[in-house]
Amino acid sequence: MSAPTAAAAVTARAAASPPRRKRHPTKQGEGRFGFMMIGLAVLFVAVFTAIPIIASFLLSFTSWDVISPPEFIGLKNYKSMLADGPVLKSFGVTIGMAIAIVVLQLTLGLVLAVLVNQRRRTWMRTFFRTTFYLPLLASTAAVSIFMGYLFDYQFGVVNYYLGLIGIPAVPWLNSSFGAATTIVLITVWQQAGFTFVLFVAALMAVPTDVLEAAQIDGASPLRTLLRIKIPLISPTILFAAVVALINAMQLFDQPYIMTKGGPGTATTTVTISMYQKGFQNLEFGYGSAIAIGLLLIILAITGIQFLAARKLVFYQ
Template sequence: MNSKAVRDAFAGYLFLLPALIVFGLFIAEPLVNSIILSFHRYDVITPAVFVGLDNFVKFFHDTRLGTVYGNTIEFVLILVPLHLIMGLLLALGVTKVVSVKWKYIFRTAFYFPVLVTTAAVAVAWVYMYDFNFGIMNYLLSLFGAAPIPWLNDPHWVYVSVAIFSFWKFVGNPFLYYLVGLQNIPKSLYEAAEIDGANATQSFFRITLPMLTPTIFFVLVVTLIGAIQIFDEPYLITGGGPGDASRTISLYIYEQAFQNHAMGYASTVSLSLFIIILAITIMQFRFSSRWVSYDQE
């Protein structure tokens, strides 16, 4: 290898160094520690004690895991389609707005909740969901509907969290879709219009195929976020009533910081890591069947 190639390689690794340091400190090192702790009993106060496979045996006999993983799956089935579809519809709507002023207003309105601290707005939403004095039940009463126990009914807590999550986080997929739509060449639509294609045909033959890389990115990010959902149920329902809205991330938090069972919490977190890793690998493996990166 000549000196120029060595210098180029050194420069490349030098540029990668900050990212590698961050990866090592905040991803690789915690992952290794989680694997090590999963073989120990550790309560933060006393030194860790090696227990072998005891935490894994407990994991396979933990009856609550079925409930919390079931809740997590329900949130995934609700939130992923909601954010994927509604984010796209909002982005399509904004692109159709002719006025630059109104485009700016809509973009700001849809993305602004993402910038607001989740804990701060969650307090307001809890009051809005109040059975007796909340604005949600007040609006229902205007149409003659009976009040809904948004936060106390095991069936309605999913809807409550989904509504809050949509309002708070739909701005992210909306922004990704908006950027993706703006990158589609206008000449394609002009050619389609000359050929006699209507709006529906242009959408399914041009917009969707050209938008598949963005859809794939949004799907991966949204799915990972939904599987790890923590903020919404923690701040809105606290995981209740009972375990009705307790997700796997909430359960890990409970085991680690309330029960001080760091070893067992690490074991459960490893199961979550393996599931997310497997799903993500499958998504990338099958993406070639429907994602098109050809922009010509």
């Protein structure tokens, strides 16, 4: 084969093969940035969630007072926890308050979302969304201190104005039922803005043609809400319920700042018991066992929620 013929064959093969695509520098930078953000998120979860859980699990099998080295004692901390009346009562108090908080928070958030979603003017919806979400931005500690003064039995503003209309002072934080109820209501007031915003977004995403068809069929607003809107936003309701329950089971700031877990042990939650055992009594192994017990209960209740969701949640 002559040189011109070979050169022509090489040129033909080069023309027939598709050219290699060069990756754009911008896309390469976006890929590196994405992996960097994922890496930071994984690092954050590992440092602030995974490692503390593993450390607590290992410490729960030891007796450790910080001063001396940890001493392995096996399941002794868990046996002590199951026989500790005040600690077991704190689990009951936590579960009871968490159920009340979740039910009230979801109900209030849904009612407010339905009412705001009916407003035609955009500025009104924006105003109400901002107003209801603002309490969530405030510090929980600051809100608890403020509410503690507000509901004080002797010097509280609430009892002062009740006295002006002839109602005797109410022991908001000085009775077992009153303290638990007050803490639940304050927590719901501060946290309801989160579920409210979720439900507003979910209701705005409901297909308008479905609502128009229901209106043409003569469905009342209540029937439309119960039979159409709520089933269509049920995945959002499930998400809000799971998040609200996890937060409520870890309730600490409000009862500790407002009542120190009292009166008696009426508002002593599991997290307060953990704090008392670990940081006040320097029983970090026992406190870690209580923390693991709380984690297992949260996982169990969350699992029950997802099992119930198989029949109650409607996915489009």
